[in-house]
Amino acid sequence: MTHSSARTTSRLSSYCDGLNRREMLSVGSLGGLGLAELLWMQESFAKAKGKPVRDINCIFLFALGGQPHQDMWDVKPDAPSEIRGDFNPISTKASGIQISDVLPRISTITDKLAIMRSVTHVDSDHGRGYHVMMTGKRPGAGDFNGNQNNNHHPCLGSMVSRLGTPGELPPYISVPNFLNSGGPSFLGPSYGPFVIEADPAAPDFSVRDITLPTAISTNRNARRQAVLREINRFERQAETVGRSVRSLDTFYQKAAGLMTSKKAKEAFDIHRESDKTRAEYGMTSVGQCCLLSRRLVEAGCRFVAIENGHWDTHRKNTYSLKDLLCPSFDRAVPALLNDLEQRGMLDDTLVVISTEFGRTPQINQLAGRDHWPNVFSIAMAGGGVKGGQVIGASDRRAAGVADRPITPGDMTATVLDLMGIDPRQILHTPLGRPIPLVDDGRPITELT
């Protein structure tokens, strides 16, 4: 019954790039795309790029609050002290690349990292910055700050959920909470995240509704599922028409699959990791979120969004970074990348470290830094990204772009492109309004 509300249009070409593909292969209907269509799209996109089809998954680590780029990724030792701050550059594993001494562990894995030092946009409010960096699109007026639905544009995870080929797990999972700009917008709730509303670092961590209620044994659950299948069988034959039944059926099969697949269910159980591994990532929220993400991606999740923070260092910037924020971050990121590499997963797992914006060049009167979207840094690794490189540059005060501006749209296009999803596709809202997946963004070709 939701199908009918979707408007499919039949303009001759829905692609602005002139590729004359039929509309049915774009994404007009709420009914969702069949696996055949998804594979077809992915295949033709890969063909157009001249590359084989590969399922790349993504771990999207969002540093909420705004990471100070000049104190972490893009140090300016020659700037005056009120700009330079208290941190010093150190040489790293990748020759010629220096980062801040507040990230000593990350300095050992820069050979895997591509650091982008020229990201830029114009939204200096947390909600708006969050939205633009999660979706690639600027929000409308008043259209941000914790709207569960992302009124303006679906986030990357929802796009992947809609357009990526699915695995055994929910395709888009967020941890340790719903990310405020992580909603599906007009794609509808089916493409929203599966939210793990718990901190995997907590001793009693468990994922809501994934495990059976305590009194229910596995055998008993098997009996229940058998009865359910038996009761439902007739319905499925008789009411073949019910689209809503069929779409729920899909979710039931997935949920039942999840419950019966040991591998899938165990993915959520972080306690299965050895103490040594857990310690390697650090027994912190960000550390354990990264570890859990690796488990989820390993079991077939396509996109994990992690929220880490709060990086909003309006006061005591040095203290906050050095004592509160960077130690856990600096432990988690290298642990994740090394772990992925050792397991042979790094080539198929794209790791993105993003944030709303950078922070002001000038240190303020409270020894903090304020919001600064004019230029800042993000980083990527794995998933085909060539590590050991810096892309773009800020000026000598880390205040503006000096070379190769990178927009949030470019970042979104890059992630989709790397994941095998054509970023030039056009989505349609339930009213039939065509919305480009990415507005004016191009994949950052230097990355691969």
Added chain:
Amino acid sequence: MRVLPTILLGLLMTPAVTAAPPRPARSLEVAPNPIVLGGTNRVQQIQVTASGPDGRQFDVTHRATLEITGTERAAVDGSTVRGVSDGDASLKVSYGGRVVEIPIRVRNRTTFPPVHFNNDIMPILSKLGCNSGGCHGKQSGQNGFKLSVFGFDPRADFNALVKEARGRRVSLASPGGSLLVAKASNAIAHGGGARTSTGSPDHFLLSQWVAQGAPWGSDRAPQVRSIRVSPAQRVLRATDEQQLLVTAVYSDGTTRDVTGASEYTSNATLVADIEEAGHVHTGRVPGEAAITINYMGHVTASRITVPRDGGPENYPKLPTNNRIDELVWAKLRRMGILPSGLASDAVFLRRLHLDTLGGLPSPAEVRAFAADKRSDRRQRAINDVLGRPELVDYWTQKWGDVLLADREVLGERGAFEFHRWLRVQLATNRPYDEWVRELLTATGNSGRYGPVNFFRAARTPNELTRSVSQAFLGIRMDCAQCHHHPFEKWGQDDFYGMAGFFNGLKHTSLGPGRELVYHGGYQPTRIPLVNQLVLPRPPGGRGIENFGESDPRVRLAEWVTRPDNPYFARLVANRIWKQFLGRGLVEPEDDFRSTNPPTNPALLDHLAEQLVADRFDLRKLMRHILSSRVYQLSSIPNQTNADDEQSYSHHLVKRLPAAVLLDAISEVTGTPESFTGMPRGTRAIQLWDNRLPSYFLDTFGRSERQSPCECGSSTEPTMAQTLHLMNAPEIDAKITAAGSRIDRLTAGKATPRQIVNELCLSALGRPPNDREVRAAEKLFAGSPPRQAAEDFLWALLNSYDFLFVH
């Protein structure tokens, strides 16, 4: 695995085979007749219609043989005729042994008529997609070149082409080297590829315009007044075709063929889709499609019906309960499909209770209904539910959703008072038009007088224009705030004309969470983009010059609620129809457009007329719908109607909405839900506070009551929902709690059979069927009774029979 899908899709997309032997034709008709071509660039699409022996008409435009007699005068390209030199010629059309010859008159062939930017160039920019939202029409333009989306601002587009980019887009010295001309054909590499080919009429016109000096054109040039399409409706066979003919009528009374220059959109591409230039192809799926045609902001539609192949030879005479049945059966007959049989009494009762009251019938009610052998028992049940208090609870919440009574925006007091006022209107069954008039003109203290909160949920004239038009008229005005509605006649003057009624509305704070809402008198309103004054006027209506001292909203409220308002009664009838039948006659239910026509217009007219005749008594309309056989049909399809989703040949199943499902689970388990701060026993459908914390309601998609948003349907399934139903400790606790239904049943002397019976009556509204009995027997044989009962109830709560209204 990777190859197969490609092949499948290839099959799906194979165009209709047109090499079939000719169908017998009794006569041929060609339109237009005669063909008159004036000016160098004029062309004429022709349309050839054959009549079969049975009198049925079918299109043979692309199958007929077209020959020109006098090729020095005229030529034919495909099915389009163009002039070659001045004089007369003729077109010989033959098909299936029939021949017709019609005259062609070519005049002023050597004169290239002055090109007018708005009349001639703008349509090309639209047709080629240049100004679409995905390309240069988007907010930021594309690669530095920006056009207004769908061409709503021709002046700006003219400037963008002629004055920006240092004259590179339009170069008078070298028309062919102009970017406009060269990029369009990809002669200079174009990110959007070749949108047209060199030498095509569009391309020729673009270069002619530049050659003429890229003028704006005469201000006295005739303007398009309307467009018309032929045929406006037609019954076609599967994998058939139809050439449309689109004609523009200008302000000086002249007409022009714009078939090739219009844009086409189908609302059901599997039924009928558009290839090039108005050429409709039907697919293999029977149904109805509306082909929307847009030419320079003028919109019309052609309706294509594809009946099912091999429908019943002699369509039976079907019984009817009322006029609704007659109108639905008439449509089904046209479609060649038969309705399913009536649903069983048990299915009917459960459906009736869930749809009207938002709750399940109790086991006692189920038993009593099953025992009732009176022939009018269904009518009695309908009368019974329409008099119940739950009806008021449920519909108050539904209206709260429509009117966006969001506690976060209105505050507790405001949301509560709004809810309470709505409840009184529904409890007293006050005529709908009366309470809407009161609401639309409400003045007063938001903490005491509920309806003024409508003007707090939406505050500004623009917000109110959107919410009033969507809530009470079913018109989506959102588009027209920034540009002409792409699929409808609404323009910015309509939007800001309506906004004018609210301009001057005041909100004065009376302390925390309370405001005095009143209208301080009309204030002149401008269309921001063109900074032009616009008189307040209802959409499509006439401007109102003078309000005197009174509240302008009074005039709007009068217009909105008039019995002859084409939207007001239809929208509410459509809302109620959708609630009961699962799909609106117009879908989405509040998106009325000429380009989104109702699937059964006669039926929607009838419902609206009935409502007006009953003086907007909503319960009478409910009774009328519920009493029809159409409402009472089974959801199990027959061989002829399995594919039908829009003609009401069988009942469409729908998932229980979030609040109804939560209440149903509480009812069946016997363990009520407790809501923070609400009296014990409060049910989810009684909640006035839409923000009350509830993981269940959030997960199953309660209305967020936020400004109209294209956020997808809230009854869409998600993984979190299924996992919650299967595994949530909260639901497990409801099943096993002390005092639960299971607790009571297993504590007594009830046999397994009795337990299973009671659980099925409660959850499914019927006794268990054989399959359920067998499944239960296995459980009871293998585990202790209590555990078996719990497991059986768990399975019921997760079953489709429980989760859906059938």
